[in-house]
Amino acid sequence: MILIAAFLSFTVFAGTIVSASLRNGFASLNDRLGADIMVVPHEAITKSNFENMVLQGNVGYFYMDGKYVDELKEVEGVGKLSAQYYLASVKSGCCSMRVQIIGFDPETDFAIQPWIKKANGKPVGYMDVVVGNDLNAFVGDELSFFGEKVKVAAKLDKTGTSYDTAVFATGDTVKQLIKASLNKQLNEYADIDAGNAVSCVLIDVAEGYSIDEVVNDINIHNKKIEAIRASDMISGVSESLDGVSELVKTLTAVIWILALFVLIIAFYMMTGERKKEFAVMRVLGASRKKLAAIVLSEGMFISAIGCVTGVLFGALVIVSFSGAIESSLGLPFLLPGALDTVLVALISSLLSILAGAGAVLLSAGRISKLDTGKIIRSGE
Amino acid sequence: MEISAKDIKKEFIREAAGTNVYTAVNTCSMELKPGSLTVLKGRSGGGKTTLMNMLAGILKPTEGQILYDGRDIYSMNDDELSEFRNKKTGYVPQGKSAVASLTVRENILLPCMLFGENAEDKADDLIKRFDIENIKNAYPEELSGGELRRMSIARALIREPEILFADEPTGDLDDENTELVFKLLKEQAKMGKTVFVVTHEDTAEEYADKVYLMRGGKLEG
Numbered sequence: 001m002i003l004i005a006a007f008l009s010f011t012v013f014a015g016t017i018v019s020a021s022l023r024n025g026f027a028s029l030n031d032r033l034g035a036d037i038m039v040v041p042h043e044a045i046t047k048s049n050f051e052n053m054v055l056q057g058n059v060g061y062f063y064m065d066g067k068y069v070d071e072l073k074e075v076e077g078v079g080k081l082s083a084q085y086y087l088a089s090v091k092s093g094c095c096s097m098r099v100q101i102i103g104f105d106p107e108t109d110f111a112i113q114p115w116i117k118k119a120n121g122k123p124v125g126y127m128d129v130v131v132g133n134d135l136n137a138f139v140g141d142e143l144s145f146f147g148e149k150v151k152v153a154a155k156l157d158k159t160g161t162s163y164d165t166a167v168f169a170t171g172d173t174v175k176q177l178i179k180a181s182l183n184k185q186l187n188e189y190a191d192i193d194a195g196n197a198v199s200c201v202l203i204d205v206a207e208g209y210s211i212d213e214v215v216n217d218i219n220i221h222n223k224k225i226e227a228i229r230a231s232d233m234i235s236g237v238s239e240s241l242d243g244v245s246e247l248v249k250t251l252t253a254v255i256w257i258l259a260l261f262v263l264i265i266a267f268y269m270m271t272g273e274r275k276k277e278f279a280v281m282r283v284l285g286a287s288r289k290k291l292a293a294i295v296l297s298e299g300m301f302i303s304a305i306g307c308v309t310g311v312l313f314g315a316l317v318i319v320s321f322s323g324a325i326e327s328s329l330g331l332p333f334l335l336p337g338a339l340d341t342v343l344v345a346l347i348s349s350l351l352s353i354l355a356g357a358g359a360v361l362l363s364a365g366r367i368s369k370l371d372t373g374k375i376i377r378s379g380e
Numbered sequence: 381m382e383i384s385a386k387d388i389k390k391e392f393i394r395e396a397a398g399t400n401v402y403t404a405v406n407t408c409s410m411e412l413k414p415g416s417l418t419v420l421k422g423r424s425g426g427g428k429t430t431l432m433n434m435l436a437g438i439l440k441p442t443e444g445q446i447l448y449d450g451r452d453i454y455s456m457n458d459d460e461l462s463e464f465r466n467k468k469t470g471y472v473p474q475g476k477s478a479v480a481s482l483t484v485r486e487n488i489l490l491p492c493m494l495f496g497e498n499a500e501d502k503a504d505d506l507i508k509r510f511d512i513e514n515i516k517n518a519y520p521e522e523l524s525g526g527e528l529r530r531m532s533i534a535r536a537l538i539r540e541p542e543i544l545f546a547d548e549p550t551g552d553l554d555d556e557n558t559e560l561v562f563k564l565l566k567e568q569a570k571m572g573k574t575v576f577v578v579t580h581e582d583t584a585e586e587y588a589d590k591v592y593l594m595r596g597g598k599l600e601g
Binding site: 276277280281282283284285286287288289290372373376 | 429430433436438439458459462463465466467471473474476477478479480490491494495535547
């Protein structure tokens with residue numbers, strides 16, 4: 001019965017944490033995108049699939065002429081604007097796989113620096129990098145990309161998004177790395193001018209202008225580039241998230257009800273088997289109320305031990321397999337903070353103890369109506 | 381404490397047969413005196429345990445009264461009657477009656493534990509007196525029939541009750557243990573307790589101050 005109670009609290013705890021992690025991941029992704037519009041070369045949405053790069057963490061890079069930055073500045077309704085530079089590493093000491101390198105312009109950036117500053121506290125210097133939380137690199141480490149040495153200046157907090165496996169640096173640093181990749185003939189775009197190429201332009205629309213109007217304006221006048229609404233890109237994630245979240249909630253509810261039903265039967269059978277014991281207690285002076293209280297407290301005790309076990313096991317499973325859950329769902333996944341986790345654990349425990357108490361009520365009622373004389377007489 | 385049963389009768393309704401009533405104990409009266417050991421004999425199914433349960437405050441008679449020093453115990457509510465049973469009476473049930481999850485010592489302490497009271501010293505005295513020191517920390521499943529019976533009597537005595545009821549206390553015991561149990565019960569009567577024993581053992585008469593016979597629900601003697 002302890003196992004069933006543990007299963008009850010495990011289900012509630014794990015289900016709630018998975019749902020909360022999906023919501024957190026989505027909120028984090030929304031925060032990290034940090035712009036109303038993203039402008040990329042047209043081939044980025046076909047060949048390189050920019051959306052997969054941002055949402056799924058697939059590495060990739062693409063370039064367009066730096067002249068578009070100046071052209072975009074002139075588009076009516078563009079407020080803040082900043083260029084980004086992408087590159088994918090071949091291999092590095094920090095990582096067993098290719099990592100996404102993202103460069104930003106320190107003078108104009110409004111999307112990346114605010115949360116990089118939280119981890120670093122100071123501007124990122126030339127040939128310094130800031131690494132995502134999942135990368136096996138730490139402050140002070142020296143990494144090598146295409147033969148160029150860079151120094152880890154800071155490590156970011158977990159975001160639950162593809163940025164956890166990315167490396168960030170200033171535009172100058174990434175341009176230097178692009179040059180190195182070209183020199184080593186490890187860049188698909190052999191004919192680009194590394195000093196003048198940009199990968200993406202982030203735009204915040206000025207007050208009073210509609211995002212749609214600005215997007216249409218850019219797309220109508222520039223055939224070689226593509227303006228994408230950030231909210232359109234994450235709307236697919238939002239829909240998937242709603243679907244998965246609903247599924248998790250439904251599964252949690254179904255499993256919970258089944259486990260509760262099994263617990264009710266188990267308690268009922270247990271008290272049935274112990275009828276003689278309870279009859280003896282009654283003979284020894286236990287009132288009907290006291291017998292019911294004994295059965296109830298036993299049920300609560302079993303539930304309490306079970307729910308603590310279930311919550312601890314749930315925490316262990318979620319923490320150990322969060323990476324596997326994230327990759328299998330293909331959605332941003334960010335575990336809640338310690339305080340929220342403790343709160344969920346407490347609520348799950350309380351719910352499970354109450355469920356245990358509820359399950360044992362029927363048995364307690366049955367025992368309180370025990371026909372002592374009959375049981376003692378029959379020697380059951 | 382003097383117990384008197386006045387014109388008591390017990391009828392049961394056979395559930396399977398609906399309204400078919402059968403009489404387990406026909407109308408009868410009896411008195412139990414302090415300092416005496418009363419034996420109720422009879423064949424199985426004769427109504428002995430039913431009569432004893434009525435006397436012990438476990439089963440309300442269909443008719444009549446059970447008076448303890450003149451007070452009708454079935455006029456009490458469940459809480460009062462339960463406390464009365466706990467503090468004034470000791471009961472040795474038929475067959476195995478130990479709580480399996482408790483040790484011998486804990487089983488003996490159970491009547492006190494039910495009321496949140498501590499009687500560790502008394503339990504240790506009883507364990508010594510009944511010669512079960514070597515098994516005090518054992519669980520019931522590890523005990524022999526004789527040891528279980530001694531534990532059961534010790535448990536019935538932990539509250540130092542004025543009345544002691546024992547239902548077939550030697551039912552599954554050999555001659556040696558049977559003699560030992562009757563000696564223990566007689567000793568309690570000599571100490572001033574009212575002792576009532578239901579048995580089919582012929583040797584019980586040697587220890588009895590008064591013997592009743594129950595036959596087909598009718599009390600004789």
